[in-house]
Amino acid sequence: MAEKSGADILVDTLVDQGVEVIFGYPGGAVLPIYDAIFEHPKIRHILVRHEQAATHAAEGYARATGKPGVVLVTSGPGATNAVTGITDAFMDSIPMVVITGQVPTPLIGSDAFQEADTVGITRHCCKHNYLVKDPAKLGAVMHEAFFIATHGRPGPVVIDIPKDVQVAKGDPSAAPVSSHKSYRPKTSARTDEVDAALDLIAKADAPIFYTGGGIINSGPEASASLRRIAELTGAPVTSTLMGLGAFPATSPQWMGMLGMHGTYEANMAMNRADLVICLGARFDDRVTGRLDAFSPDSTKIHVDIDRSSINKTVAVDLPIVADVGDFLEALCAHWEERQMERRDLSEWWARIKGWRATECLAYPEHDKLIMPQRAIENLFNATRGHNPIITTEVGQHQMWAAQHFHFDDPNKWLTSGGLGTMGYGLPAAIGAQIAFPDALVIDIAGEASIQMNIQELATATQYRLPVKIFILNNEYMGMVRQWQELTYESRYSSSYSDALPDFVKLGEAYGWTGIRIEKPEELDAGIDAMINTDGPVIVDCRVAKLANCFPMIPSGAAHTEMLLQADEVSGKMDDEAKALV
Amino acid sequence: MHITETAPERHVLTVTVDNEAGILARIAGMFTARGYNIESLTVADVTEDHAISRITIVTNGPPHVIEQIIAQLDRLVPVHKVADLTDIGPHVQRELALVKVAGVGEHRIEALRLAEVYRASVVDATTESFIFEITGAPDKIQSFIDLMRQVGLVEVGRTGVVAIVRGKEAS
Ligand SMILES: Cc1ncc(C[n+]2csc(CCOP(=O)(O)OP(=O)(O)O)c2C)c(N)n1
Ligand SMILES: [Mg+2]
Numbered sequence: 011m012a013e014k015s016g017a018d019i020l021v022d023t024l025v026d027q028g029v030e031v032i033f034g035y036p037g038g039a040v041l042p043i044y045d046a047i048f049e050h051p052k053i054r055h056i057l058v059r060h061e062q063a064a065t066h067a068a069e070g071y072a073r074a075t076g077k078p079g080v081v082l083v084t085s086g087p088g089a090t091n092a093v094t095g096i097t098d099a100f101m102d103s104i105p106m107v108v109i110t111g112q113v114p115t116p117l118i119g120s121d122a123f124q125e126a127d128t129v130g131i132t133r134h135c136c137k138h139n140y141l142v143k144d145p146a147k148l149g150a151v152m153h154e155a156f157f158i159a160t161h162g163r164p165g166p167v168v169i170d171i172p173k174d175v176q177v178a179k180g181d182p183s184a185a186p187v188s189s190h191k192s193y194r195p196k197t198s199a200r201t202d203e204v205d206a207a208l209d210l211i212a213k214a215d216a217p218i219f220y221t222g223g224g225i226i227n228s229g230p231e232a233s234a235s236l237r238r239i240a241e242l243t244g245a246p247v248t249s250t251l252m253g254l255g256a257f258p259a260t261s262p263q264w265m266g267m268l269g270m271h272g273t274y275e276a277n278m279a280m281n282r283a284d285l286v287i288c289l290g291a292r293f294d295d296r297v298t299g300r301l302d303a304f305s306p307d308s309t310k311i312h313v314d315i316d317r318s319s320i321n322k323t324v325a326v327d328l329p330i331v332a333d334v335g336d337f338l339e340a341l342c343a344h345w346e347e348r349q350m351e352r353r354d355l356s357e358w359w360a361r362i363k364g365w366r367a368t369e370c371l372a373y374p375e376h377d378k379l380i381m382p383q384r385a386i387e388n389l390f391n392a393t394r395g396h397n398p399i400i401t402t403e404v405g406q407h408q409m410w411a412a413q414h415f416h417f418d419d420p421n422k423w424l425t426s427g428g429l430g431t432m433g434y435g436l437p438a439a440i441g442a443q444i445a446f447p448d449a450l451v452i453d454i455a456g457e458a459s460i461q462m463n464i465q466e467l468a469t470a471t472q473y474r475l476p477v478k479i480f481i482l483n484n485e486y487m488g489m490v491r492q493w494q495e496l497t498y499e500s501r502y503s504s505s506y507s508d509a510l511p512d513f514v515k516l517g518e519a520y521g522w523t524g525i526r527i528e529k530p531e532e533l534d535a536g537i538d539a540m541i542n543t544d545g546p547v548i549v550d551c552r553v554a555k556l557a558n559c560f561p562m563i564p565s566g567a568a569h570t571e572m573l574l575q576a577d578e579v580s581g582k583m584d585d586e587a588k589a590l591v
Numbered sequence: 592m593h594i595t596e597t598a599p600e601r602h603v604l605t606v607t608v609d610n611e612a613g614i615l616a617r618i619a620g621m622f623t624a625r626g627y628n629i630e631s632l633t634v635a636d637v638t639e640d641h642a643i644s645r646i647t648i649v650t651n652g653p654p655h656v657i658e659q660i661i662a663q664l665d666r667l668v669p670v671h672k673v674a675d676l677t678d679i680g681p682h683v684q685r686e687l688a689l690v691k692v693a694g695v696g697e698h699r700i701e702a703l704r705l706a707e708v709y710r711a712s713v714v715d716a717t718t719e720s721f722i723f724e725i726t727g728a729p730d731k732i733q734s735f736i737d738l739m740r741q742v743g744l745v746e747v748g749r750t751g752v753v754a755i756v757r758g759k760e761a762s
Binding site: 129130133134137138139141158163190191192193316317318320321322325 | 612617
């Protein structure tokens with residue numbers, strides 16, 4: 011085969027991989043690649059305004075489509091700016107391929123202009139990374155990277171390419187295209203494992219499915235199988251923040267989210283269950299609360315594609331390393347083959363009914379102020395017919411969105427769970443909107459978070475993306491303030507959002523439509539105006555400033571020790587509790 | 592508030608990996624990032640084509656931490672296989688040390704006598720010093736070094752442990 015430049019080989023592999031969009035930002039060390047994609051007929055480059063946003067946009071694209079997101083940034087500052095998003099994707103298992111430029115090979119290690127040890131910096135915040143020194147090997151490395159990013163537990167893969175390697179020529183057929191020579195994660199459960207799980211389910215009196223982002227990652231079939239097994243067993247289903255949408259919120263078996271800001275019924279059911287079936291979730295500390303009090307009397311089944319997630323924080327009785335989708339399909343098939351009988355769970359459901367009666371998501375209404383929960387609820391009601399894609403930033407608004415916005419389908423809820431990255435929502439919404447130009451994509455934001463990647467307003471304007479931003483503006487870093495109320499007797503150290511911009515004017519300056527909602531009676535009209543305005547819209551919704559997010563399990567407390575309302579907050583904590591995140 | 596820890600166990604792990612740039616940093620960094628201990632770590636490529644390296648890691652931690660260490664190693668893309676020799680059963684552990692001792696008179700004679708008992712060989716000698724080379728299980732080496740301390744120990748270099756399972760099977 012003819013020799014080609016590294017840059018051309020790279021672009022060829024992107025085309026071979028079916029990549030349609032890349033998110034990036036140019037610079038000296040990637041100019042050859044930028045030239046190779048100039049006016050490219052198949053690959054669309056989306057120019058962001060900050061490399062962090064490129065990574066979150068790629069995450070949003072990946073989360074909404076199930077396809078890997080691709081990022082292209084320059085060396086040095088380009089690469090270091092991308093680190094937050096790479097880490098975010100690593101924590102939330104998002105498939106992503108990040109191409110970084112590097113200084114020419116002879117200059118590596120000399121502190122050359124815009125040199126950073128990208129491979130060293132990203133080594134522990136990505137699934138795998140490469141420094142490619144031979145253009146002939148670039149094609150194989152690229153294919154390998156896509157394979158690794160999308161197989162097993164998905165994650166980001168970084169490929170660092172020195173500029174001379176982009177320019178030099180090599181014969182791409184010299185290094186054969188491969189998946190990866192040895193990386194073959196186990197994805198199917200063994201028959202005996204499936205049967206053992208079925209046996210446990212068949213005799214449980216108080217079972218609960220605890221599902222996570224793994225179901226979304228596994229694909230829509232996994233969500234379908236989850237619905238099927240829930241129907242067959244009649245058991246309740248709860249989910250982590252990352253798994254919302256895998257199971258329909260409209261189902262009577264849906265318990266709401268579990269964990270720190272989960273529902274009372276989900277947490278009580280976890281605590282009292284005799285069988286917990288954990289599917290593609292990882293017993294994160296935000297979910298378990300105090301470990302020694304976590305679901306103390308249950309037998310636990312844990313299905314995860316990553317063996318290291320199993321027995322990491324919670325010891326389980328039946329560990330199964332498998333893709334949850336494969337496992338659930340086999341579980342349903344075996345259930346039918348064995349003609350299992352659904353067990354009578356009426357007593358269990360009666361207890362659940364009792365917990366539900368606390369109406370833990372209820373909040374005080376106000377006639378002069380917009381309660382943030384009310385804003386989310388009305389936003390949900392007004393948009394549900396559109397089957398919107400929702401992204402969030404990080405803070406109280408994120409938790410209120412998780413509690414009061416309800417999802418019936420996977421891939422509609424994009425949020426930063428593991429890393430909790432403020433600034434995720436707007437670029438993620440841009441990535442999702444690129445993938446689905448006609449969808450209603452809304453970033454539910456806080457006034458503090460939105461400023462972390464506010465420059466991306468320009469990206470949406472440039473590509474005519476009708477992204478909507480709905481800011482719950484409480485003039486506080488509300489979640490920080492809430493913790494200060496809980497822990498530090500309301501000493502609001504640096505949690506007030508001072509010197510806020512006029513978001514309406516700010517939006518207008520970028521070519522967006524700005525809407526301000528100040529009073530409860532303006533809420534619905536404002537939401538409707540947002541939905542019905544073509545093009546991007548930023549809504550500054552002024553909400554009650556001091557509202558807090560409940561229910562809440564204070565960190566270090568047990569599921570049974572939920573605070574349901576603000577009057578249960580004492581404002582003091584001992585050092586043990588203060589030391590927990 | 593105080594920070595508490597549970598009692599550790601010593602485990603010898605062997606890790607088969609692709610012999611590629613950065614692999615050692617990847618493994619050592621995983622240990623530091625997650626707060627695991629490394630007592631010793633040795634690495635060398637072991638196949639004819641130099642494509643595969645074998646890393647022997649001596650670590651310690653409570654059983655659930657050891658299980659996590661193995662799982663975390665296993666999850667790294669260039670790692671082919673992780674074996675816990677402590678768990679598998681009988682295995683041979685060997686380490687090599689170079690031990691420099693300086694002294695004259697009685698100390699010098701005593702050092703030589705002990706070296707003979709421990710089957711350490713003299714690889715360098717001056718009128719005032721010896722360098723001994725000793726191989727063996729880590730505890731034998733440790734007790735030799737402890738003895739040498741009393742007769743003029745100057746400097747020690749140790750390779751760290753390599754280990755292999757007894758019998759005809761590979762680990
Ligand atoms: C990049 C980053 N920095 C700091 C934090 C810590 N943090 C968590 S929530 C929060 C406040 C968010 O404020 P805002 O966006 O207004 O949301 P609210 O809680 O008021 O809804 C902060 C600072 C974080 N999650 N991410
Ligand atoms: Mg706020």
